[in-house]
Amino acid sequence: MSVTQAASDEVLIARIAQGDRLAMQVLYGRHHVRVYRFGLRLVRDEQVAEDLISEVFLDVWRQAGKFEGRSAVSTWLLAITRFKALSALRRRKDLELDEEAANAIQDQSDDPETAVQKKDTSEALRECLTALSPEHREIVDLVYYHEKSVEEVAEIVGIPENTVKTRLFYARKKLAELLKAAGVERGWP
């Protein structure tokens, strides 16, 4: 993110803290798609993800005055989104997830074996990325798609920086295993 963009986001937050509705619209327009996609990858339900972004930005409206600018606004937004998404998952009676369980559960709807039939490596890779555990999906998305640094991921997920690095490494190892099961060899590991 550029310095100018970061400064503008901070100014928007300052204006939102003063009750500026237009600033809220601008901030929403700037970030809502990424917030939605991050939430959707966690909750896997479009309806829930849409409800989630409304809740996230309503929190921003209410809490803008407490934003201290120690992290980028986008990092703050993703941290709120993650918290809301995990809360939404916990509310789903059929899953009864706590964070620990969420981390361990594989998505049964995304069987990596289905990718075996797919000759296209890119498509198989996307299938396997979807089949990762929530914990691993989350960190892969934050680093690759949301372009968050080690420090920012640590802040969003609430884990030490070294854990961030090793968690992504193991997510990639898992991805490699899924790909191998799907008949895709990439030469690593």
Next chain:
Amino acid sequence: MMALSKKMLEQEPSEIEVLLPWHAAGTLNARDARRVEEALARDPDLAGQYAAIRGEYEETIHLNESLGAPSARAMQKLFAAIDAEPARTPAAPSLSSRISTFFASLSPRTLAWSASVGAIALLLQAGIIGAVLMKSETSTFQTASLSMNEPITRELGAASAGPAHALVRFTPDARVADITALLDSYQAAIVDGAKGGMFRLQFNKAMNQDELTSLLGRMQREKIVNLAVAAP
């Protein structure tokens, strides 16, 4: 963690290996990026792994981009909720907020110049303070030993002249933080700008022509300052 963790832990990744994804995403600091580049150049296995990571990186972006966007319902719901919130009494914005808002209202280029101006102003402040102190010491000694009819404090004498002003142009790459620091150290504020790329600074103390010239000379030598001249 996961069932395969035990097996994985038998093969701990190297310090460089775990940084490869951030290198692919371009979010490493310069030092780590250089370390990774050097390791990639000398380790073919690592380079092979990096090629795989670039593939993961690309497909993760494609995957996320394919997720689409939320409907307008989400925004309608949000602003309906905001409208239902109790009216909030705007508090007076803090000094830092006002400074941020001022800089944000400028164009990116002007913003960069503003940063430089701030840094220059800080240096001006330091120079002014130093010059004033030196002069003050001299005046105090003369007053006491020679019984001259000079004011005991130079501030009282100078105050009647009003605050000094200067026009400053910052370099395009000057940062806001540098400018802010400069303004603080020089006890100056931007009171107008940027006309023709020049910002008008006002110092919080008066000074004579020699002091101002000396101060602006120092400011002119600052890395983030292109030009600093006295203004009426």
